[in-house]
Amino acid sequence: MNRFMKIIKVVAxxxxxxxxxVIAYGASMPKLHIDTQTIGKNAPPLxxxxxxxxxxxxxxxxxxxxxxVRIDNQLMPFFEDPFFRRFFGIPEGMDRVPRxxxxxxxxxxxxxxxxxxxxTNNHVVDGADExxxxxxxxxxxxxxxxxxxxxxxxxxxxxxxxxxxxxxxxGDSDKLEVGDVVLAIGNPFGVGQTVxxxxxxxxxxxxxxxxxxxxxxxxxASINPGNSGGALVDIEGRLVGINTAxxxxxxxxxxxxxxVPVNLARYVMERIITDGKVKRGYLGVLIQPVTPxxxxxxxxxxxxxxxVGEVTPKSPAENAGLKEGDVIVEYNGKxxxxxxxxxxxxxxxxxxxxxxxxxxxxxxEKTLTATLDELPSEGLAKAGTPGGLRRGDVSDPLDGVEVxxxxxxxxxxxxxxxxxxxxxVVNIDPDSPAAAAGLQPGCVIMEINRKPVTNADEAIEVSxxxxxxxxLLRVWSGGGSRYIVIDASxxxx
Numbered sequence: 001m002n003r004f005m006k007i008i009k010v011v012a013x014x015x016x017x018x019x020x021x022v023i024a025y026g027a028s029m030p031k032l033h034i035d036t037q038t039i040g041k042n043a044p045p046l047x048x049x050x051x052x053x054x055x056x057x058x059x060x061x062x063x064x065x066x067x068x069v070r071i072d073n074q075l076m077p078f079f080e081d082p083f084f085r086r087f088f089g090i091p092e093g094m095d096r097v098p099r100x101x102x103x104x105x106x107x108x109x110x111x112x113x114x115x116x117x118x119x120t121n122n123h124v125v126d127g128a129d130e131x132x133x134x135x136x137x138x139x140x141x142x143x144x145x146x147x148x149x150x151x152x153x154x155x156x157x158x159x160x161x162x163x164x165x166x167x168x169x170x171g172d173s174d175k176l177e178v179g180d181v182v183l184a185i186g187n188p189f190g191v192g193q194t195v196x197x198x199x200x201x202x203x204x205x206x207x208x209x210x211x212x213x214x215x216x217x218x219x220x221a222s223i224n225p226g227n228s229g230g231a232l233v234d235i236e237g238r239l240v241g242i243n244t245a246x247x248x249x250x251x252x253x254x255x256x257x258x259x260v261p262v263n264l265a266r267y268v269m270e271r272i273i274t275d276g277k278v279k280r281g282y283l284g285v286l287i288q289p290v291t292p293x294x295x296x297x298x299x300x301x302x303x304x305x306x307x308v309g310e311v312t313p314k315s316p317a318e319n320a321g322l323k324e325g326d327v328i329v330e331y332n333g334k335x336x337x338x339x340x341x342x343x344x345x346x347x348x349x350x351x352x353x354x355x356x357x358x359x360x361x362x363x364x365e366k367t368l369t370a371t372l373d374e375l376p377s378e379g380l381a382k383a384g385t386p387g388g389l390r391r392g393d394v395s396d397p398l399d400g401v402e403v404x405x406x407x408x409x410x411x412x413x414x415x416x417x418x419x420x421x422x423x424x425v426v427n428i429d430p431d432s433p434a435a436a437a438g439l440q441p442g443c444v445i446m447e448i449n450r451k452p453v454t455n456a457d458e459a460i461e462v463s464x465x466x467x468x469x470x471x472l473l474r475v476w477s478g479g480g481s482r483y484i485v486i487d488a489s490x491x492x493x
Contacts, residue, residue: 029273030113032266035238036172039180046235052183053195055237058136059111059168060185060193060230063120063144063158065128066104108186108230109133109158110239112269114167116160119265120229121244122149125156133160136193148272152212153260154244155268156229168231171238173261176200176217184221184243184257186230196222198257205258206340210245215344216258217241223257232259241265267348281349281372284315285322286480287339293485297472298327299363305329306339308359309474309482313419320357320370324474324481325450329365330358347375397471397486398463400429403445403456414442420476422446423459433488439475446481447474 107124111117118133125131131144142160149156176182180200188194198221206214219232223243232241241259271278287306295303305327311317322328328336332355336342349355351374358367403423406416410424422444428435439445445459446452449472453459463471469489474481 029270030115030117032112033167033169034171035169035236036175037236038175039235049183049195049197052233052235052237053185056168056183056231056233056239057185057193057195058166059239060136061109061111061118062134062138062187062193063107063109063118063124063229064104064132064134065107065125066130066132067127106187106190106226107228108226108243110229110231110242111165111167112170112239114163114165116162116165117147117269117273118144118158118160119242119269120156120158121242122151122154122156124229125149125158126151131158133158136166138192148276150268150272150278152278153264153268154211155242155260155265157269157272168233169236169238170262170266171234171236171240173217173240173263176203176234176240176261178202181235182217182219182221182240183233184219184223184227184230184259185233186223186227186243188222188224188226190226198222201256204337204341208245208247208258210258213264213344213347214340215261215264216244217261219257219259220255221257222255223259227257264344264348279351280347280375281351281353282316282375283346283370283372284312284317285328286310286312286482287328287342288482289339290327291485293487294472294483297483297485298325298360300327300360302329304338305336305360306342307483310480316370316373320368322357322359322368322370323361324447325483326359326361326366328357328359330356332356346372351375397433397466397469397488399434399488400432401425401434401439402427403459405455406444415479416444416476420444420446420481421452421454422476423453423456434486437484437486439473439484439486440477442477444476445473446476448472450474 105124107120109118109120112119125146126149131146133142133144134140142162144158144160147157147159178200182198182200184196184198186194198219200217201220202218205216205218208214208216217232217240223246227243230243231239232243234240239262241261242265243257243259245258247254247256268278286309288309290300290303290305290307292303294307308322308324308326308328311322311324328342330336331342331345332349334345349372351372354369354371356367356369358365404426406424410416425439425441425443425445428439428441448459448462449466451462453462470485470487473484473486475484
């Protein structure tokens, strides 16, 4: 029997993300100031950061957004009684007249072009009826309009009608290294423009559950409410990130802040301005991380890459020849670190692009070519979840697993698509090694040790051929398929 336990990290981050709107698009890209030179690593230490602040701070603005919220002005229940209504002189129906109140929020933004384009967070302007932008002098107040937003990265583009604004210089966030000095500039708690200092604590942070596409720069430079949408700049005063969220138990800064890399923010901005929305590439695979157990089963030298658990029919992946069990180790000439990294790279590749994909198949490298489609707007790219392996004491990895054929009732109960063939898990011993690995009733065993099975009898027959305490299964559950390893020889705690 096989119980596949999901390991989920719960992270508390306070932020609101929703909505998508486009007011104007189809314009040509604004002129940006770009400097992608690498920072000198052996420069003497600075005694002051004032020149950096003077260079970058004028480009950081305060954003004040206002939206109307309907509220029900319903009085206490006893006012339903006609006697009380007459006594207090309340006209019929007056207590139910809906009213509106205005909610205001505060955030920050960064001027990226002299003609008024500003980068900020989606949650800063989401649903706003009115947006005001205050320049760094705190005297010039301008009306702004939303050009477009992308909730999936929490990036928004707004614009003010002005010329010769102090546009920031944009750097290359890919060249940042852990340990590089960075400054965060914004308007925390509405106290006015504030600068804080820190370092890059980590790169490529994901799995936080903040947005759909996460590739955050983590920093210990203080980021607080109101900093959202502000600038994270390097030691040259170049924009390298858009401050987005904090990890905090108290709601204030605790040394763990996250910024969207400017390369990702710039890609989103360019798509919004030129196309009116963010068109993302679509490959058509369900992918999962390469765990040490899976790396051993698939004869991989490194525990990197993205394991293909399922290939969508008639997708670019299927047309390119990708198969379940392939491990994607390189995408368009770039190494794939894990499944999240691949998902980000595919999403940032324009639809219609021809890409090369290097995979490990049966221990051998193979290079394929795919032409990406556009990711459907109603769904995001799927990503698998690794199972946590808890060892049992028995030697049979499938001991305690009961399977049956998939009938109409089972398909309806577990939402199993017609194309899914295999053996349905109907019962499982909770103390079995398979249960510890995450197999559950409702899972469909599609492969055992890379051998396809289409029904319960085949699954039982193939399982009898297992000579070791270790087995590799491909299972369907929860809308997609993935690989799991059951190892009954190891003893857990």
